[in-house]
């Protein structure tokens with residue numbers, strides 16, 4: 022029997038917001054931040070290119086080239102007893118065994134870009150997506166432990182090696198049922214600008230303001246997968262140094278301590294974020310940062326552990342799940358000219374409003390400065 026995405030009728034109300042026509046070309050013809058051409062699959066294949074829900078022909082979906090068993094899914098379509106929901110607009114695609122969709126994108130050679138897309142698992146088994154912009158490629162596990170709707174947003178970054186690149190999203194899986202395989206919706210791009218150091222902070226992108234595209238109308242943040250295979254992080258300056266993803270959140274949908282973006286450590290000790298800072302051996306440094314909760318019903322005694330050289334600090338934070346933060350400080354003496362600054366969450370926490378999605382403490386506004394000793 023085919024398992025289907027867990028669906029929540031609640032979404033119906035929020036996700037049928039009218040789409041603003043996306044303008045996906047910048048003034049000079051390169052791609053602009055936002056949805057790709059037909060990035061939310063709202064432009065449907067012609068009826069003659071459909072056999073039931075299955076797309077017939079490689080050029081049937083406007084803007085895309087598809088290969089293998091690809092289904093075109095309509096919002097509200099029934100799968101057994103369940104109703105399929107789609108986060109962006111009314112349509113999505115499902116990639117069957119070995120199936121892929123691809124699109125050519127005009128970019129600026131040498132620049133870094135981040136791709137954000139929504140995906141959902143359909144069968145009760147491990148699913149993966151292989152995202153490629155040659156020569157970079159990364160396999161993202163599609164986990165469903167982060168949002169109760171079954172949908173999550175994933176980010177992946179690449180460096181443009183030429184002026185036109187081809188994005189390929191491929192399901193490498195081979196399941197018994199060819200119609201198993203992830204659903205994809207809303208594929209967007211954002212140019213990333215390498216963060217610069219400032220006079221008053223040795224950390225780069227210390228407030229997480231620069232990073233992956235976040236969809237204005239999906240309220241569940243963006244998962245940034247560990248950098249096992251992706252050496253360009255969608256959060257410039259940082260490394261997701263763990264087994265599981267961290268969640269990139271925005272102030273439009275969450276409480277964020279400072280600025281518009283922050284990171285939520287959603288998977289206990291399995292999700293950590295790090296940065297290597299240049300330090301001078303023997304000097305004393307002061308690392309300060311915000312620990313809080315995202316106003317997402319993540320209730321409980323949260324703890325963030327900070328590591329800097331040989332220094333460690335556990336920061337307890339009593340969360341009511343309604344948004345808030347405190348500052349914490351860790352002083353340490355540098356023992357190397359490169360000091361790894363790392364944050365992780367000690368505990369696993371579940372949201373108190375659905376008891377099914379993982380959540381955790383928020384880290385933001387990191388500052389690292391040397392301390393002048395009198």
Ligand SMILES: *[C@@H]1O[C@H](CO)[C@@H](O)[C@H](O)[C@H]1NC(C)=O
Nearest residue numbers: 042043044045046047048049
């Ligand atoms: C998008 O922007 C380009 C260049 O600024 C402009 O020519 C085009 O009309 C715009 N398209 C839409 C749909 O607004």
Ligand SMILES: *[C@@H]1O[C@H](CO)[C@@H](O)[C@H](O)[C@H]1NC(C)=O
Nearest residue numbers: 047048049050051128129130
């Ligand atoms: C296109 O515009 C962007 C930003 O407006 C600029 O950074 C880039 O250099 C331009 N590319 C070309 C090829 O002119």
Ligand SMILES: *[C@@H]1O[C@H](CO)[C@@H](O)[C@H](O)[C@H]1NC(C)=O
Nearest residue numbers: 065066067070080081082083
């Ligand atoms: C759909 O049909 C119209 C009219 O026949 C044609 O112009 C258009 O190219 C077709 N679209 C696709 C994606 O095949």
Ligand SMILES: *[C@@H]1O[C@H](CO)[C@@H](O)[C@H](O)[C@H]1NC(C)=O
Nearest residue numbers: 151152153158160189191193
């Ligand atoms: C992912 O896809 C790319 C391009 O199709 C391929 O070169 C790469 O080997 C694939 N990786 C995995 C792990 O399947």
Ligand SMILES: *[C@@H]1O[C@H](CO)[C@@H](O)[C@H](O)[C@H]1NC(C)=O
Nearest residue numbers: 275276277316317343344345
């Ligand atoms: C938390 O969210 C609620 C409901 O969305 C909102 O009314 C409240 O102002 C938010 N609290 C903070 C601290 O942002």
Ligand SMILES: *[C@@H]1O[C@H](CO)[C@@H](O)[C@H](O)[C@H]1NC(C)=O
Nearest residue numbers: 300301302355356357358359
């Ligand atoms: C400091 O950096 C230099 C190179 O820049 C390296 O050769 C040296 O081993 C480093 N020292 C320590 C203690 O890491």
